[in-house]
Structure formats: C-alpha cells, structure tokens
Amino acid sequence: MTVTATPEIGMVVVQPTAFCNIACTYCYLPDRSNKHVIAQSTVTRLFEQIFASGWSCPEITVIWHAGEPLVVPVSFYREAFATIERMRPASVHVKHSFQTNGTLIDAEWCALFKDWSVGVGVSLDGPRELHDLHRKSRSGKGTFDKTIAGIRSLRENHVDFHVISVLSHTSLDQPEELLDFYLSEGIDQICFNVEESEGDHVSSLFHGPELRIRYAAFLRSFWHLARQSGRVRFVREIDLALPRLFRPEGVPARNIQVEPLAMLNLDSHGNVSSFSPELLGLKNKDYRDFLLGNINFQSLQEIRDTCLASALYRDITAGVQACSRSCDYFSVCGGGAPVNKLFENGSFTGTETSYCTLTQMVPTDLILEAYDRLAYRPATEAPRPVASLSPVHSGDTAA
C-alpha cells in the first residue's frame, strides 16, 4: 500500500443519527434505537477542518448514512448544506448523497434533493415478497408499500436515484423477475449486495460453498438481460468494475477503504473513524472501538497522527500487503474491505473473504470471460453497436 504524503479525502460518511425508523432483520448496526442527532456545530467543525487541511480532493462526496438519515428534518440539511457551501473553497466541489430506506421520502425531501443535486440511493430488495422478507418496520410489518411510495415520489418529482438490493437465498434464483420488477417501477440504476455477516449479524447465505457459483450465475444472467432490455442505465457490479479492469498500463487503482482518511467517517457525537465506515459504532478493546478522535476536540492533523500510529492502521496495512503477495485480483481490488476481513477472518491482517469473492472476483471473472469471447469472435462479426437507451416508463416490463 502506498501512503500518500498527505491524505486525499474524497468521501465523507456522516451519521446524522444512529436511529433508524425500521428494523431490518439483517441489520448489523448496533445503536439503531439511539435518537441522538448530530449538532450543526459538529458538521461545521468537520468541514472547517477538512477545508483548512488542504487534504480534500477536488470533489468530495458527502454520504449522509446510517441509521436512517431522513428521520432528521429537511431543515437540518438545508442549514448544513448552506453552511458547507459558504465555507467551501472554490477549488473543491461538494456532492451530497443520501442512502435511505425510502419510507419517508415526500415532495419536501424531493425539493431538497433537486435544489442541491443530491444523489439518492434507496434500499429496496425487489418486489414485495422479497423486500418484506427482511425489511420490516419496528412492529414487524413489511415496509414495501412505504418504500415504493417514496420511489414513486422521486420519479414524480424527477429526482435521479439508484437502488441497492440485498440478495437473499430466494432472490439469487430470480434475476429475470427482479429485472421485470425494476423496469415496472421505473428503476434503471441498480446495485446488488449479498447479505453479509457483519457486527452481530451472521448471514445464513454468506458462507455457503455454492454461493460463488450461484451469485455468478445470477449476476451474469441479470447483466445480459438488463443490457438486452436497453432500458437499464447502470448495473453497478459490472459497470463500476469495467473501468478498473479496462485501464491502461501504469494507471493505479485506488482502494479508499485502506488509505488513512481517504474515507472520513463521523458519528452523531463527532467521533471520527476511517477505513470501512461500518467500523464506526462497533466496540473493540484492541482497537479502541476503531475511533481515531473526536472532531469537536481535535484537529484533523491530530486525528491523522493518531491514525498513522494506530494498531488499526498497522494491521490493515499488513492485510493489504498480504493481499498484494497472494491474490490474483489485487490489481483491481487493492487490498479488500477491512471490516469484512475482521468479521469473516477474525483479523485485519488476513486476505481473501467471501465479500472479496462476490464484489471483486465474480465480476472480474465474468468480464474477463466476456472479453475473451469478444476478442475471439469471428472477424466478420463486429462488436454490437451501443444502442441508445430507451426511457423507462412506469408499467413497462422487461421483454
């Protein structure tokens, strides 16, 4: 791992509150009933420090994330965004994004999203029978109706969004049904996560020996069908792997989960961590709860010094170095996800995880295989021209 002389902060993950208004069965967040909300002064202090440090990338993505960020009022974000905008150096662009369960989205939220060109990701596991299996309200009812109502509000208000779907045993067998559903709801930017073991949650799916084969079959089928439909703009698992594979010699691939402060993660009390954001809020004696300081009381320089001297950084670095020595996929991955190494292997210093298999190896294998087929197809057969995408209309279904 190359440690840059100065940090390059490109992604800031802010937990405005740990509280979530629903209770998904696979949730790994330990503090999701705590209703504490971050103070405006903490947000201000964070961005004062970031901008004064000179460590920000030309574009910083601020992700307002877990618990459920939309339980905090719209007015909070309008004030916070305006404050950040006032402090922002002209050379730095700030893009705000929310990852939400979608149940609280209404016209007022959509107005905020549009006013500030906010990126919106909605957690939606597919049609009702799949979504409601795990994504439940605090009283145990399915949340599908409220999430879909939120998505329809986004569409009515012309707000761009993507969905993240957690794949379960059942959904892995249903790529075609999932695509039909997305298209019927006007969803054309799609991301998949496979149910993971993290924190206190142990996935029943994650460690099965057949998972790699099943997931590869699912992803390949979904990719083909989505592209054949001509109505899907974005299949994250493939489309974000492509630039990492198809790059010129000598161009490095970064892994911001293993670079100190490349991801800066802040909880509602001002506590700061880096590396995998899921580490924030977890308890661990050996690593001081994965915390590097508190932005209300320390400077970013002090936090960085703490980071570089920490056992956390030492062990994550050892794990990356081990990956570089042993893994065929290192040139596209850059050393894995520390949180998954810890929860799957029991240590940051290890290497391959099931998460690596699913997020790096499977997409890479699929793309390499497709490239071989492209390269060896008969010379008379030209690559298929890229069709312009048809707009997605509600009520449409996949062919």
Next chain:
Amino acid sequence: MTHDRRSLRALAQLLPSGALGLSVGLAAADAAATTTPEPDGGKPSVAVRLESLRTDVSGAIEQYRRDGEPFVAVDPEQLLAWWGNGGWRNGGWRNGGWGNGGWHNGWHNW
C-alpha cells in the same frame, strides 16, 4: 495472453463508448457466444489476464494516437473521463462522477 490485433480492434471500437458501451458490448458478446471458452486449466492466471487486458487498452490508445482510428469521432474529453487527469478516478463517467475511489473499490453500502 495478449490478444491479437482483432481484439485490439474490438476494444478500440468499444472503449470510446465508455462504461455503458463496454457493458453492452461485452454482455452481447458473452450472451451470443457459440463457442465454449478455453477451460480454466488452459488459461493463464487471472493476474496475467488482467495485465494483458491493460496492455490491450494501452495498445488501443496508442493506435488512436497513431492514426486517429477508430476513435476519430470521439471527444478526447470523453476518453479522459475514463481515467481522470493524471490519476485513476473511478467516477467521471457517471452523473459527473462519484468522487475519488467511487463505490466499487470504496464502499458498497450507498
């Protein structure tokens, strides 16, 4: 396993269309394949294949620099967006970019 000139030509046709174009082209080739690819045992390692792919990309770019074909109709800025200015940015091509690192090698939960 450096591919021959045919692969370079195929790649050169697809690269200018960005990630979406590559995604469409590769999916179509994969879905339409009538021959079974070589068994894994006969292939070089994944690391070697990835290195070879980067060699192919460099070759396609060099071909463009040399004779302007087949990238002739492509805005150079569009190509730059793939790799960023002087460094690898995973964004650039999607909604104006998702920042350094992007999702895929950064974090999957947003």
